[in-house]
Amino acid sequence: MKTVRISWAVMVGAAIALSASFASAQVNSGAQPITLNAKLAESLTLNLSANAVNFTLSAGSNTNAGSAGVTATTAWTLAPGRNNVNVYAYFTSSTAALTDGSGDNIPSSAFYIKNNANPAAALTNTVVFGGANAGLLLANVPITALNRTANRTDAMTFNIDLSTGTLPQLPANTYTGTLNIQAQAL
Amino acid sequence: MRMLAKFGTMGALLLAAILFSAPCRAQVLNSGASPITLNAILQDSITLTLSSHAVNFTLVAGSANNPGSTGITATTTWVMKPSVNSLNLYAFFSSSTAALSDGAGHNIPSADFQISDNGGAFAPLTNTVAFGGANAGLQVSSVPIRGYNKTGTNSDVMTFNINLAPLPNLAAGVYTGTLTIQAQAF
Numbered sequence: 018m019k020t021v022r023i024s025w026a027v028m029v030g031a032a033i034a035l036s037a038s039f040a041s042a043q044v045n046s047g048a049q050p051i052t053l054n055a056k057l058a059e060s061l062t063l064n065l066s067a068n069a070v071n072f073t074l075s076a077g078s079n080t081n082a083g084s085a086g087v088t089a090t091t092a093w094t095l096a097p098g099r100n101n102v103n104v105y106a107y108f109t110s111s112t113a114a115l116t117d118g119s120g121d122n123i124p125s126s127a128f129y130i131k132n133n134a135n136p137a138a139a140l141t142n143t144v145v146f147g148g149a150n151a152g153l154l155l156a157n158v159p160i161t162a163l164n165r166t167a168n169r170t171d172a173m174t175f176n177i178d179l180s181t182g183t184l185p186q187l188p189a190n191t192y193t194g195t196l197n198i199q200a201q202a203l
Numbered sequence: 204m205r206m207l208a209k210f211g212t213m214g215a216l217l218l219a220a221i222l223f224s225a226p227c228r229a230q231v232l233n234s235g236a237s238p239i240t241l242n243a244i245l246q247d248s249i250t251l252t253l254s255s256h257a258v259n260f261t262l263v264a265g266s267a268n269n270p271g272s273t274g275i276t277a278t279t280t281w282v283m284k285p286s287v288n289s290l291n292l293y294a295f296f297s298s299s300t301a302a303l304s305d306g307a308g309h310n311i312p313s314a315d316f317q318i319s320d321n322g323g324a325f326a327p328l329t330n331t332v333a334f335g336g337a338n339a340g341l342q343v344s345s346v347p348i349r350g351y352n353k354t355g356t357n358s359d360v361m362t363f364n365i366n367l368a369p370l371p372n373l374a375a376g377v378y379t380g381t382l383t384i385q386a387q388a389f
Contacts, residue, residue, distance in 0.1 A: 043387065046386035047250070050381050053258055057262035060375070166372050
């Protein structure tokens, strides 16, 4: 009887020892770190569908439409802290937006842009780019967490108003100028 | 008389034999056997080494393909006990929501971090594994341990990608994080 008890005790002890052996079988390696560094750079790009517009002027007329509209596509990826994207149109001079090179000029106040569904507006404001009183804010986009990466389009049509001031007496000639479109995030 | 002489000679010879044989028998002397217990331990072990500890990413907003600048090879070497059946290699982050972060509350989750092992398909770190945060891990590989590979080595060539398609409005910035590689045998 005593021998049987001793045998059971030995078997239980062996079972415990075996289970302990299996429990300790899990082995881990050391943890090896990999440092990750990912950069998403800020960007702001603006592309135009065309880079030239012609006008056939009619003396004294307030309606001298451009030959083609131009669509500006502005795309951006912005960092936190940016709150707005603005799109501007401007000339470098308000008095000589277009000139014949002989002292005869068309001022920026006679140059109109109709952007998307907005009414046509003359370039008479001082904006962040260009000459004083020679610009126009075309669009303003508030930036939130939902549009830090986004794009917008501004479909512009153009008109030259020759009906005001001395412009009805504008000499016949070819008038050239450069209208700039530029975006700014701030 | 002769008989007496013979007996005398024989007796002398016998005595000499006894005298010579006694010292010979006394030279064989054995000590008791002294045992030496031998205990040799072949410790189970796993070592993991990485070919590099840093990966850079140049991110493109909204793009699904932003590969890491370099692949990394993890070499796992092991010596296992008979009770071990598998050796698994894991990759993990400590957090599933902020695998990489700009430190300003903008994060890249582990679900958008992908690893390709040995040319296989890219897989995101979305599982809960033996190490790291919940839903922030990936079992990179598993090696069955049998009698023939109780001691062995395995190489995992890992390449990395960040998928920004689900994060189109991620703010521009520098995002950093730590990916950890670790092996476990059980």
